[in-house]
Amino acid sequence: MSTHKALHLIFRGLIDDLDCQAIVAIEMVPGLNESACDGPAPTDHGNKPYYPFEVAKGTLGIPTWACPLLFDHLHRLRKHGLPSAALPTRELMSFTQSLLILNHRDYSAWNQRKRWLLLNGTREDWHDEMRLTALVLGMRKRSSCDDVWNHRKWTLRQLQRQGDQRAYLGYLANDYVLCDQAATAYPRLYYAWTYRQFLDRSLLAALPDPEFPGALNLFDTVGESLWQAWAGTHRWLRLHVSDHSAGAYGLALTRCLTDYIDRCPLTVHHDQARRAVEGQAGPLAAFYRISQRSGGLGYATSDDQSIGLALTGCVITLHSLATRDLLRLYPTHEALWCNFRHGLALAVAFNRRHQGRLANQAANGIDWLLEGLQYHRGEVTADLAALGIVLTVPNCAPSSDAPSNARWDQLWGLSTTNTADHLAWVHTALDDTGPHQPVASGIPRTLAERYQRWLHLHEAAED
Numbered sequence: 001m002s003t004h005k006a007l008h009l010i011f012r013g014l015i016d017d018l019d020c021q022a023i024v025a026i027e028m029v030p031g032l033n034e035s036a037c038d039g040p041a042p043t044d045h046g047n048k049p050y051y052p053f054e055v056a057k058g059t060l061g062i063p064t065w066a067c068p069l070l071f072d073h074l075h076r077l078r079k080h081g082l083p084s085a086a087l088p089t090r091e092l093m094s095f096t097q098s099l100l101i102l103n104h105r106d107y108s109a110w111n112q113r114k115r116w117l118l119l120n121g122t123r124e125d126w127h128d129e130m131r132l133t134a135l136v137l138g139m140r141k142r143s144s145c146d147d148v149w150n151h152r153k154w155t156l157r158q159l160q161r162q163g164d165q166r167a168y169l170g171y172l173a174n175d176y177v178l179c180d181q182a183a184t185a186y187p188r189l190y191y192a193w194t195y196r197q198f199l200d201r202s203l204l205a206a207l208p209d210p211e212f213p214g215a216l217n218l219f220d221t222v223g224e225s226l227w228q229a230w231a232g233t234h235r236w237l238r239l240h241v242s243d244h245s246a247g248a249y250g251l252a253l254t255r256c257l258t259d260y261i262d263r264c265p266l267t268v269h270h271d272q273a274r275r276a277v278e279g280q281a282g283p284l285a286a287f288y289r290i291s292q293r294s295g296g297l298g299y300a301t302s303d304d305q306s307i308g309l310a311l312t313g314c315v316i317t318l319h320s321l322a323t324r325d326l327l328r329l330y331p332t333h334e335a336l337w338c339n340f341r342h343g344l345a346l347a348v349a350f351n352r353r354h355q356g357r358l359a360n361q362a363a364n365g366i367d368w369l370l371e372g373l374q375y376h377r378g379e380v381t382a383d384l385a386a387l388g389i390v391l392t393v394p395n396c397a398p399s400s401d402a403p404s405n406a407r408w409d410q411l412w413g414l415s416t417t418n419t420a421d422h423l424a425w426v427h428t429a430l431d432d433t434g435p436h437q438p439v440a441s442g443i444p445r446t447l448a449e450r451y452q453r454w455l456h457l458h459e460a461a462e463d
Contacts, residue, residue: 100132216267272285275288
């Protein structure tokens, strides 16, 4: 038996028995001696039944020198030893599984698996496909391939169409962890952050009618997942301030949360607020506690729209608050300025859409949060930390007799020409009547109002 074929038999046996082996990761292992191929066949190593492959602690190690030999054998097998790709078989599925672990960019192999799954796939086969894509994405430097991410999206959509709602929602929630691992292994990974947007939209699309049995529990589950993602994103941004993809995702997630709030019935809002008062942990409860303390829930009314508007304004302002604090710490990072400008546009659009209804109430509530942080109110700081926001505002408000430029510098941390030039551009865009004297609190609201006036002036000029 040739070395190529012996290697393939061992490798194929390992791949076919992935479920039995409880393998949770695959890595390429350097350092094994290629000269071992010139000696006894790999099956002769009794103390290492999978030699030259290694299986330890749930990880399959593939020696780098064996990859060209395996790939050459699989290539010859594809040309001469397999049935027609137009009629996929179980043997072809096993072959493509081995091939994709070695070469994850083989688009034809992914399409062959799609055809077989649509024709003959069982529930277990669909779950095995999700496991295969997770293993490939978990390999170092494999997560930057859009083919694998797109194939996983396609598989998730098929699971949803089959009506396996429990498994579908479970995969959606667990895939946030997969995205975190991929982004950690491959910094500024665009595909991982766009895939998270797909997860957010899929969770929203899975929300049933409020009258459906068990709908309230599903609303809670989706809300907890979205707020966990929001908190994790802001923690990530504090450590990776130049990650523009993460900043764009944070803004998209803020929009997604506003849509979630709009879809939540009044019963869900009151139930979540009640549990927040009782001291429930987690970012969802922390958000409702912040909304209550800032007067954002509007208990004087029982109108779904009024409460939804107040909560939406609070979400948008929290996003601006977190971005503004990062700008004070890192004023030279253009990604943060872009993120802040888009967040400002979102706040202005919200005010214009609802003609200021309850929007200023939420902004005034954030003023209370800033005041509370200045006096070290521990409960406010803890709830913001649960949302991934760790503010570094001054311990006390600046003196009223301090020069206006000093107050502005203390809030925004202006220390570079780049930031000063950018802020001058903002002044020109907001209002051409001259420099402004922003107050210590309500900065997002003040900028939004000025930008709104600027938009109205330009619209009037165009008319």
